Amino acid sequence: xxxxxxxxxxxxxxxxxxxxxxxxxxxxxxxxxxxxxxxxxxxxxxxxxxxxxxxxxxxxxxxxxxxxxxxxxxxxxxxxxxxxxxxxxxxxxxxxxxxxxxxxxxxxxxxxxxxxxxxxxxxxxxxxxxxxxxxxxxxxxxxxxxxxxxxxxxxxxxxxxxxxxxxxxxxxxxxxxxxxxxxxxxxxxxxxxxxxxxxxxxxxxxxxxxxxxxxxxxxxxxxxxxxxxxxxxxxxxxxxxxxxxxxxxxxxxxxxxxxxxxxxxxxxxxxxxxxxxxxxxxxxxxxxxxxxxxxxxxxxxxxxxxxxxxxxxxxxxxxxxxxxxxxxxxxxxxxxxxxxxxxxxxxxxxxxxxxxxxxxxxxxxxxxxxxxxxxxxxxxxxxxxxxxxxxxxxxxxxxxxxxxxxxxxxxxxxxxxxxxxxxxxxxxxxxxxxxxxxxxxxxxxxxxxxxxxxxxxxxxxxxxxxxxxxxxxxxxxxxxxxxxxxxxxxxxxxxxxxxxxxxxxxxxxxxxxxxxxxxxxxxxxxxxxxxxxxxxxxxxxxxxxxxxxxxxxxxxxxxxxxxxxxxxxxxxxxxxxxxx
Ligand code: PEP
Ligand code: MG
Numbered sequence: 216x217x218x219x220x221x222x223x224x225x226x227x228x229x230x231x232x233x234x235x236x237x238x239x240x241x242x243x244x245x246x247x248x249x250x251x252x253x254x255x256x257x258x259x260x261x262x263x264x265x266x267x268x269x270x271x272x273x274x275x276x277x278x279x280x281x282x283x284x285x286x287x288x289x290x291x292x293x294x295x296x297x298x299x300x301x302x303x304x305x306x307x308x309x310x311x312x313x314x315x316x317x318x319x320x321x322x323x324x325x326x327x328x329x330x331x332x333x334x335x336x337x338x339x340x341x342x343x344x345x346x347x348x349x350x351x352x353x354x355x356x357x358x359x360x361x362x363x364x365x366x367x368x369x370x371x372x373x374x375x376x377x378x379x380x381x382x383x384x385x386x387x388x389x390x391x392x393x394x395x396x397x398x399x400x401x402x403x404x405x406x407x408x409x410x411x412x413x414x415x416x417x418x419x420x421x422x423x424x425x426x427x428x429x430x431x432x433x434x435x436x437x438x439x440x441x442x443x444x445x446x447x448x449x450x451x452x453x454x455x456x457x458x459x460x461x462x463x464x465x466x467x468x469x470x471x472x473x474x475x476x477x478x479x480x481x482x483x484x485x486x487x488x489x490x491x492x493x494x495x496x497x498x499x500x501x502x503x504x505x506x507x508x509x510x511x512x513x514x515x516x517x518x519x520x521x522x523x524x525x526x527x528x529x530x531x532x533x534x535x536x537x538x539x540x541x542x543x544x545x546x547x548x549x550x551x552x553x554x555x556x557x558x559x560x561x562x563x564x565x566x567x568x569x570x571x572x573x574x575x576x577x578x579x580x581x582x583x584x585x586x587x588x589x590x591x592x593x594x595x596x597x598x599x600x601x602x603x604x605x606x607x608x609x610x611x612x613x614x615x616x617x618x619x620x621x622x623x624x625x626x627x628x629x630x631x632x633x634x635x636x637x638x639x640x641x642x643x644x645x646x647x648x649x650x651x652x653x654x655x656x657x658x659x660x661x662x663x664x665x666x667x668x669x670x671x672x673x674x675x676x677x678x679x680x681x682x683x684x685x686x687x688x689x690x691x692x693x694x695x696x697x698x699x700x701x702x703x704x705x706x707x708x709x710x711x712x713x714x715x716x717x718x719x720x721x722x723x724x725x726x727x728x729x730x731x732x733x734x735x736x737x738x739x740x741x742x743x744x745x746x747x748x749x750x751x752x753x754x755x756x757x758x759x760x761x762x763x764x765x766x767x768x769x770x771x772x773x774x775x776x777x778x779x780x781x782x783x784x785x786x787x788x789x790x791x792x793x794x795x
Contacts, residue, residue: 216449221397221422222688223442224408226794228460229374229395229417230453233435235322235426236377248314256310260317263357268297270353289346297350302328318358323430325351330427348427369393374435376426382406382557383519386493390414395437397444399424403691404671404682406556409721412743413493415500419444421685440794466792470748474505478740478751480733482758488751489545489741491719495533498540500744505751508544508602510667510741511719512537514590515551518559524586530593538601545602547644547667547719547741548594550587550619552576552608556683571681576609581618591626598638606667610645610652616662648672648720653701653708660712667741668705670720674698693722694775694782699731703770706736717741727782727795729753734766749793756789 248256275290296302302324309320325347332344369389375396380388385407388396394416401407401420411418417439429435429446436445436456445452478486489510490501501509517525517533525533537546553559554575567573580587594605607619620643630637647653648669659666670693675682677697680690692698702718709716717739722728724742726749732740733754742750765785772778783795 216452217428217446219397219422219425219444219446221419221442221444222401222403222408222685223439224401224403224405224420225411225414225416225418226439227395227415227417227463228439228456229437230448230456230460231372231374231394231435233376233429233431233433234369234373235429235431236375236380248310248316250314253311253314256317257307259358260306260310260321263317263354264297264303266357267350267353268294271297293346293350296346297354318355319431321351321354321358325354326427326430333427374437376429376435378426380407382410383516385410385414386516386520388414388416390416395439397422397435397437399426400685402681402683402685402688404675404721407683409671409743410493412721412724412745413491413497413500415745421688423685466794470752473748473751473755474503476505476751476755478754480754480757480759480762482760484733484738484759486733486751486754487717487739488747488754489547489717489719489739490744490747491724491741492537492744495536495540497744498537501747502540504744504747506544506744506747509537509541509546510717510739511606512546512548513552514548515553515557515559518551518553518561519557522560524559524561524589527589527593530590531596534593534597534603535600538597538603541601543602545604547604547606548597549606549608549646550577550594551580551590554579571675577607577615577619578609581615581622584622587622588626588629591623592630592635592637595623595626595630595637595641596635598641599636603638604642604644604665606644606646606665608646608669609648609672610659611649612651613655613658613662616645616659620662646672646719647705647716648676650677650701653705656705656708657712660708660714663714665715665717666705666709668702668716668718668720670698670702670718670722673701673720674722677701692775692779693720693725693728694778696770696772696775696778698722699735699766699770699778702732702737703735703766710736715739724750726750726753726790726793727779727786730757730762730785730789731766731769731782733757733759734762734764734769753786753790753793 271290271293275287278290279287305324306320309315310317329344329347332340369392372392372394375393377396378399379401380396380398396418398420399422408420417437419437419439419442422444433447436448478488487507489508490506491511492498492509493513493516534548555570564574574582597603610616642664644665644667645663646669647666671682674691674693678690678695680687682691706716718737719741723732723740724746729750740750769778769781772781786793786795
């Protein structure tokens with residue numbers, strides 16, 4: 216049994232069979248063969264070994280010609296290893312006697328060899344292990360080239376263990392079969408983490424390297440509540456976690472009963488509970504959890520799942536689907552927020568040293584006005600039939616906001632000229648997710664209809680901590696007093712000017728913050744659908760005066776640790792069975 220500590224990004228526990236999705240995207244599961252497939256599979260292995268050997272030989276000759284024989288020796292060693300009769304016997308035996316697939320056999324046998332090298336001291340031994348991995352990858356590429364199994368084509372329940380998953384890969388996971396995932400890299404605020412929460416599957420990121428320690432098909436436990444991953448768990452651990460899964464089901468059933476009850480505090484204050492979505496299909500999850508509407512539709516996910524830029528009609532179809540599904544409830548559609556960790560399939564600058572500080576979000580939209588205008592036209596057209604608002608992301612200064620509004624006016628003029636019907640009076644708002652936007656809010660209030668606080672980026676830009684970097688993950692926290700002060704400033708300024716303000720960052724889907732946010736004056740929450748019942752339960756269990764007292768106390772604290780401790784203590788007092 217081996218335990219790995221990572222970063223908890225999506226709660227819950229999953230126990231199941233692992234599939235590995237390594238650096239190059241291979242999926243290796245312990246697929247068993249039927250008896251009469253064995254000869255064909257051995258032939259497939261023969262072909263893969265022959266193709267890999269040919270490739271290595273070509274490389275060897277090329278390097279020998281260009282650099283000399285001593286540099287080509289490495290390839291001779293690879294060839295020798297690949298064609299080692301002992302390895303071949305072992306692989307044949309696994310396929311013939313145990314009916315393992317060639318992919319699984321190759322992976323299992325070579326990883327065992329690599330482990331032996333890794334357990335020996337010295338750089339040369341580490342290099343030998345790397346050589347073995349290199350051969351494994353090469354062989355798998357040939358095997359899987361013949362039978363490529365994508366993540367989207369799973370047919371049984373699995374847990375994905377990956378070096379990395381991009382937000383679009385994560386968005387394409389099918390939660391019917393993918394019951395959880397772990398990635399070696401990634402941080403707490405990454406969009407991969409956000410999508411995991413939206414899919415409502417346990418996920419842990421940033422464990423550091425471990426894929427060489429595990430083979431596809433082995434049992435793994437993902438503890439998304441504590442950021443733990445357990446490889447080769449013993450029976451007692453599996454039993455303990457199964458018990459936990461059953462308890463979580465009980466809590467979920469309890470929360471289910473809140474669905475149709477309003478989010479009203481003990482002293483009668485009504486709280487609006489909205490949901491965050493990435494795809495139209497998620498509206499259903501929001502409604503099932505009793506949401507009052509959609510507070511953030513991350514429309515950029517349409518770009519992430521398309522090979523080319525979506526057309527106006529494709530945008531429109533998605534937006535209309537959302538509007539139809541919400542059935543009259545309000546929807547805030549955010550304009551494209553691409554760049555940084557959300558990379559679409561069309562050309563983007565690839566030499567950015569600091570992509571989170573670079574051409575991302577509204578900056579990218581304003582640089583590619585044609586693309587932006589297409590999206591805005593679709594939003595304006597969709598807005599005709601529903602209770603819909605438009606929101607611009609990552610606004611850092613007034614000029615940027617005015618430019619975005621100008622493109623919106625242009626889109627209106629174009630639509631008029633083209634004879635389309637659209638919503639002329641659509642409300643326009645902005646995200647407050649950069650400290651400069653908070654500091655300048657007394658100016659912004661004059662130019663927008665509403666605000667939404669994006670804590671995911673606000674934390675990143677205020678504390679200068681990359682939201683997707685595991686090495687600084689401990690600094691990435693909404694408990695930092697600086698963040699709470701900025702939230703207070705934003706809510707107060709909006710309140711003084713009677714401008715509606717909500718929050719759609721992950722912080723407001725975390726029950727530990729519900730009381731302090733209520734105390735700071737927040738009355739509209741927009742959270743991942745799975746979190747809505749828990750947040751509602753906290754709202755229904757507290758009074759505003761109690762929350763205001765807590766907020767005043769918290770704001771005088773000096774460190775994130777003190778804030779977290781105080782918030783945890785207070786929540787446990789109110790809801791002793793709430794996991795925190
Ligand atoms: C945020 O930054 O808090 C936010 C909601 O936007 P995103 O997570 O999509 O960057
Ligand atoms: Mg953001």
